[in-house]
Amino acid sequence: MRPCPSDLPEGFLLKGGGMVxxxxxxxxxxxxxxxxxxxxxxxxxxxxxxxxxxxxxxxxxxxxxxxxxxxxxxxxxxxxxxxxxxxxxxxxxxxxxxxxxxxxxxxxxxxxxxxxxxxxxxxxxxxxxxxxxxxxxxxxxxxxxxxxxxxxxxxxxxxxxxxxxxxxxxxxxxxxxxxxxxxxxxxxxxxxxxxxxxxxxxxxxxxxxxxxxxxxxxxxxxxxxxxxxxxxxxxxxxxxxxxxxxxxxxxxxxxxxxxxxxxxxxxxxxxxxxxxxxxxxxxxxxxxxxxxxxxxxNISVDPHHPYVGTSAFAHKAGLHTSALARRSDAYEHISPAEVGNTTRMVVSEMAGRSTVLGKAREHGLDLDDATAATVLTTVKDLEAR
Missing domain, CATH: 3.20.20.70 (Aldolase class I)
Structure with a gap:
């Protein structure tokens, strides 16, 4: 079994380290x-x-x-x-x-x-x-x-x-x-x-x-x-x-x-x-x-639960997904993999072209910019109804 701390040394568990x-x-x-x-x-x-x-x-x-x-x-x-x-x-x-x-x-x-x-x-x-x-x-x-x-x-x-x-x-x-x-x-x-x-x-x-x-x-x-x-x-x-x-x-x-x-x-x-x-x-x-x-x-995890929810690293805003495509830490406080979770791009009326392209890649599709723009226009039209 893994050892547990047994003593309380001076300065134990101040910011930046220690063991619990x-x-x-x-x-x-x-x-x-x-x-x-x-x-x-x-x-x-x-x-x-x-x-x-x-x-x-x-x-x-x-x-x-x-x-x-x-x-x-x-x-x-x-x-x-x-x-x-x-x-x-x-x-x-x-x-x-x-x-x-x-x-x-x-x-x-x-x-x-x-x-x-x-x-x-x-x-x-x-x-x-x-x-x-x-x-x-x-x-x-x-x-x-x-x-x-x-x-x-x-x-x-x-x-x-x-x-x-x-x-x-x-x-x-x-x-x-x-x-x-x-x-x-x-x-x-x-x-x-x-x-x-x-x-x-x-x-x-x-x-x-x-x-x-x-x-x-x-x-x-x-x-x-x-x-x-x-x-x-x-x-x-x-x-x-x-x-x-x-x-x-x-x-x-x-x-x-x-x-x-x-x-x-x-x-x-x-x-x-x-x-x-x-x-x-x-x-x-x-x-x-x-x-x-x-x-x-028999109680589902709240999708928005910190760290472990399915939406904990889900991104909907177009500016967010565009930045994430270049730098993963732009809108994520940790790497989702550190807790066994994954990044998700959400396609919605708030999405940009980079969101559509990223979602397509998730499903093994290689869209050109024109097709991505058409998909995005269709999504925005549907959500406006």
Whole structure:
């Protein structure tokens, strides 16, 4: 398996380089999108595709909570031969006022037999007192006890600090105490979650920076939702602020308006910021894998989806297509081949002669200028009706 970063060196992940882990949660958080339901067979196929893409971690589901996920982990152990990825079982901390070693949900996580377990724990005091209906002290103990127990069973443990950014805004001392408790108990990663999706890049970056300063031993990740339309931007802001793990879903699937879209986050990091997230040669599979997974969940990729949509590199205006014929970078921010996509010329009333000639060449036709002009006139006449 590909090595993951384990330390946080000085100046890590400032602009212009660095390394991050990629944690895909399509099989768990992604399936919480309305209209998505995967069979175990489909989940195994998605996991194989994610491994081909080169992600570090694949969150397979919540064993014990869903029979389908319990079956998935049982079959994955026998049937999946992952090359780059580590499979992760997801669950919650022990219940309030119970012992970790007698919690059946934690036993189900152990029975999944994965190297890594990701635990979700409350980091917003409001949720501890109102949703869990317990004390803040017990909320911290639930995190500490769970991480300690799973570590004693030989598991690597990540903690998803649920509602971290709302909690940090409301009661920063408590939110930071959750990060500190998880780290001291042995959590390898503490992932700061914008669970309600309301964060903006500036506040996300500020909270990440403050957390790094307050809990310097913590190794941080980011998990964002898109309710304010900023999941990708918030993820990139968190990376610049120093997280080393990004979580997200293929095609931005997820609860409500979705999670951070890895089909945008990954090329943004690799191609725009020089961050080592997945190898560039695997990034060329991005468009194909995006569409294959879309077929499995039975939701077509938006044609105008950044990077992987069929129209992401489609050009309609005549001036654009004319310039592209001379310089491919004139109206394209990257080479489409870098993400496995292609340039398309769209023939319309806005087209010029170069568009018609280019489209003809796509179909193996060699038109002269006069014929191209006739075709263009016909198209413009038809679209004017």
């Amino acid at each position: 882990e990629v944690y895909d949660t399509t099989l768990r958080d992604g399936t919480q999108r309305e209209g998505i339901s995967l069979t175990v067979e489909e989940k195994l196929r998605v996991a194989t595709l994610l491994d081909e893409l080169g992600v570090h971690y694949i969150e397979g589901g919540w064993p014990g909570a869903l029979p389908k996920d319990t079956e998935f982990f049982a079959r994955a152990e026998k049937e999946l031969d992952l090359e780059t990825a580590t499979l992760v079982a997801f669950g919650s901390t022990r219940r309030a006022d119970t012992e970790a070693d007698s919690d059946p949900q934690l036993q189900a996580l152990l029975d999944a037999n994965t190297e890594v377990i990701c635990i979700v724990g409350k980091s917003w005091d409001y949720h501890v007192t109102e949703a869990l209906r317990t004390t803040l002290e017990e909320g911290i103990a639930m995190v500490t006890d769970t991480v300690t127990f799973l570590r004693s069973e030989g598991k690597r443990v990540f903690l998803d600090a649920e509602h971290f950014f709302d909690g940090f805004a409301h009661n920063p001392d408590y939110a930071l105490s959750v990060v500190r408790a998880a780290t001291e108990a042995g959590a390898e990663r503490v992932i700061l979650c914008d669970t309600n999706g309301g964060g903006l890049p500036g506040s996300i970056a500020a909270a990440v920076s403050a957390t790094r300063s307050a809990v310097p031993d913590a190794t941080l990740g980011i998990h964002t939702h898109n309710d304010s339309g900023c999941a990708v931007a918030n993820t990139l802001a968190a990376v610049e602020a120093g997280v080393i793990q990004v979580q997200g879903c293929v095609n931005g699937y997820g609860e409500r308006t979705g999670n951070a879209d890895l089909c945008t986050v990954l090329p943004d990091l690799v191609l725009k910021q020089g961050v080592e997230a997945i190898p560039k040669e695997r990034l060329t599979r991005l468009t194909t894998i995006s569409h294959l997974i879309a077929d499995l969940v």
